[in-house]
Amino acid sequence: MHSRRKAAPTVIDTVRREIQMPLKCYEHCCSSCIALANLGKIEGVIPILHGPQACAFGNQMGSMFCRPSRLLTVGTTLKKSEVIFGGEENLKQQIINVYHQYTPKIIVIISTCVPQLIGEDVKGIITELQEQIPELKVTYCETGFNHPRSTPMGNDVSWKAIIDVLEPQEMVKNSVGLLGRAGQDADSLGTLTALLREAAITTYAFPAGHLDEMAKIVKAEYLCPIQLVPHLTCRRLSERFGSVVRYVEIPAGVEGTSRFLRGVAELTGNRNLPAIIEREEARVVPRLRTIQARFTEERVRALLVTGPSNEMSIGKILAEFGVEVIIVPAMRNAFARQEQTILRERYGARITFHEGDFDTVAQLADLYKPDVVFADFQGRVELVHRLIPCLINENYLNEYGYDYAVDFGEHFFETLGRPVLSEWRDMMNLYGEGRYA
């Protein structure tokens, strides 16, 4: 018999032993990127990105997937010397340049990590400039160091910055303000505002495509957020204009939408809305029942990892279909806690919230063995070789109202591309000894 001698440790073995910190993957982009995308879309607003050149470039590129490419990007492109001695003069000059060249209604300074780190007095610069140019309206948001929930926070801090400089307008009794999340919500709020306006409820939508439209939010007596994100925005509106914040629930899915609308009817004492809800339910519930029957035949377990808060709304729609849902929540504010309670009570063991930290999406997939994952782009890289369908969170926004839910349910299995995946799996089982993952 040969005695087996242990091989001497290699350099890689030594490095592996010494690595204490596990590989961290990430599911959120920078808050500055989202702030730039949001603010840049609103007519009448110009954002100035206050940070180093590479930060401005990265955020400009990163935000292009969801903003018009012709959008002007203005930055201060801080240099090393300004990091040491301060970039206030540079910022001041850029504000003056933008104002004289474009005369926007509002300039928003997006204060990135570097100015925050060196403690720049952005507020002081604003005060000084307003003394020089009284008609200038300039505000700022702090977008550096917002991790780990930087994508949704980018929305909330940029909207709050706008609220800070809105002028008061007369409040309209029993009116409702619907507060969404990202700039994309501006295009999808119609699905709710149309029903509320049909019921003769004065309704204001925030965000909207034009600043003048957005500014009307200050007239709302009640603020009903439709997502978990605009928590700071609602609080600031309430502080400045005395509106009452009432979180009902996310109006996603059939039941979620009906309960949200009933909540608004109750709040405003409106008598027309219940009949409209009944009419809408009569239209969509038969389709929902067909979807639920399909999900009973084919059981699905879905893992939804920290989207820009849509992990909660898409998870809610899926749970209504009968899917077993595991949600890794992005938000932990009061709205998020209330929504979790609602979902736990409504769907019981069908919903799990994974609150703990995680290193990779693949690690979560090992734990929960999902049939489908909703995650960001990194998740697809990690899961594609395991043949787990990975749907990109960013593509599942605008998720409000009845029609989104039933349309999503009716096309769900088609979207998964399951015939291709199972064909490939069968082939690998037959010829590759099942080593496809």
Ligand code: SF4
């Ligand atoms: S994390 Fe900070 S430095 Fe990096 S891009 Fe965002 S704001 Fe700039």
